[in-house]
Amino acid sequence: MGYNAWNAFQCNINEDLFLTTANLMVSLGLKDAGYHYINLDDCYALKNRTSSGAIVEDPAKFPSGMRSLTDKIHAMGFKAGIYGDSGWYTCAGYPGSFQHEAQDAHTFFDEWNFDLLKFDNCAIPYDDIIRQGIIGKYQRMADAIAKVARPIVFSLCEWGWSQVWLWGAKLGQSWRTTGDIGPDWPSLANIINFNAFITQATNFYGRNDMDMVQLGNGGLTYDEAKSHFTAWALMKSPLLIGTNLSAITNDVLGILKNKEIIAINQDPVVGESISPFSISSDYPPQYWSGDSQNGTVFMLLNTLNETADMSFNLTESPWIRAGRKYSVRDLWTHTENGTAVRNFTAKAVPPHGVVALLLKDAGDEPDGLYPACSVWYQCIDKNGTHVGG
Known part of the structure; x- marks a missing residue:
């Protein structure tokens, strides 16, 4: 620097x-x-x-x-x-x-x-x-x-x-x-x-x-x-x-x-860059995540020329555990923004704007959520039944 x-x-x-x-x-x-x-x-x-x-x-x-x-x-x-x-x-x-x-x-x-x-x-x-x-x-x-x-x-x-x-x-x-x-x-x-x-x-x-x-x-x-x-x-x-x-x-x-x-x-524990976790036709990719000493980092980059809501499934990031909830801190507003369970949506991200988040494990997700898996494809009960969504 x-x-x-x-x-x-x-x-x-x-x-x-x-x-x-x-x-x-x-x-x-x-x-x-x-x-x-x-x-x-x-x-x-x-x-x-x-x-x-x-x-x-x-x-x-x-x-x-x-x-x-x-x-x-x-x-x-x-x-x-x-x-x-x-x-x-x-x-x-x-x-x-x-x-x-x-x-x-x-x-x-x-x-x-x-x-x-x-x-x-x-x-x-x-x-x-x-x-x-x-x-x-x-x-x-x-x-x-x-x-x-x-x-x-x-x-x-x-x-x-x-x-x-x-x-x-x-x-x-x-x-x-x-x-x-x-x-x-x-x-x-x-x-x-x-x-x-x-x-x-x-x-x-x-x-x-x-x-x-x-x-x-x-x-x-x-x-x-x-x-x-x-x-x-x-x-x-x-x-x-x-x-x-x-x-x-x-x-x-x-x-x-x-x-x-x-x-x-400048993280003294994790030296790796964040990386895209959702690759599509977006130029550049819009959804990024990475590890840090204090939690999982997310960057949501609105590449559109218009304001947009940006949503993602938490477990699309390899750093997030299934079946857990996460506290959400906004690294630009410097505010705690509640708890995310399975999904997160950033509202009204400006054209070419960004949201930077730090998610920390906050314990087990609530019981009884449906479907049983947040990413239901290939999610199967031990008896072989597809769990479906």
Whole structure:
């Protein structure tokens, strides 16, 4: 969890911006909410390396130097992240790390004292130069990081073209699964839908990275913004804010600071993502669930362009026991909403809106319910009689 300036500022970055951002993270309560990384993205360097091959920070943008910047960030209780690229150049045309991996790792982590590296996938060398697959391309920097004398977070930004979710955990702690996010519902729906098929790749060893949290930059309704944050958090994506904090609204701030949603993302006991439990023609899937240290988590995502009631059978989720009742807590209204027995209906969910629930076992369901099984298909008495519904 933390901050990345690319979505809000792109190359318009400098030392003052990052120190101002760090101060705002504190004053707005985001640091206390769990956002602990302040990450640089592209465009911080000069376009040419030194004669000895070193990357140099742009003195016009960072006059005090990178080590001074990270010292100040660390003194405020944050960790600091830096950006690099596995090819000849970064995506914005600055020096990439190909054939300079060990040198750049020394610069980033020993000299500049950064704690995280986002490593991109632009400017790929010709085949007769690289002579390896995409894993080997990222392995070069992973090997260099392994020689650093302290833990470094290695965030692979490979865009998912080479099924990075299958191999990313061998090299790093997170891996981008799609192209860049856009500030609109079609982009969110595409990313959520794509990641619905690879939720099993996320756990404590590493996480599917669904890109930065794109709130407050225009293009999303309030309900879409809630859906965006809920999906990212409950699917255990890294939560990196990509908003201009100087212009943040109270609505966006309230979404980013929802402690009950953040608690699912940061669960110290359960590392797995929620997953769809009802697959149909919906794009993306509407009904999701997963385990947590405090109960079963549900996400109901209204993908329609109109308000809708959303209903499901509890035991469609593999985390729910048949024959039990469950207390229902709404993670957005922060209210206890009674007890669910067999089924639950969320009324009037807004277009592209979301409901996030935490269900806890509350004992046996009432006796005498008909039919004898909430899911009656193949439900049979011990004498062989179908129970029916």
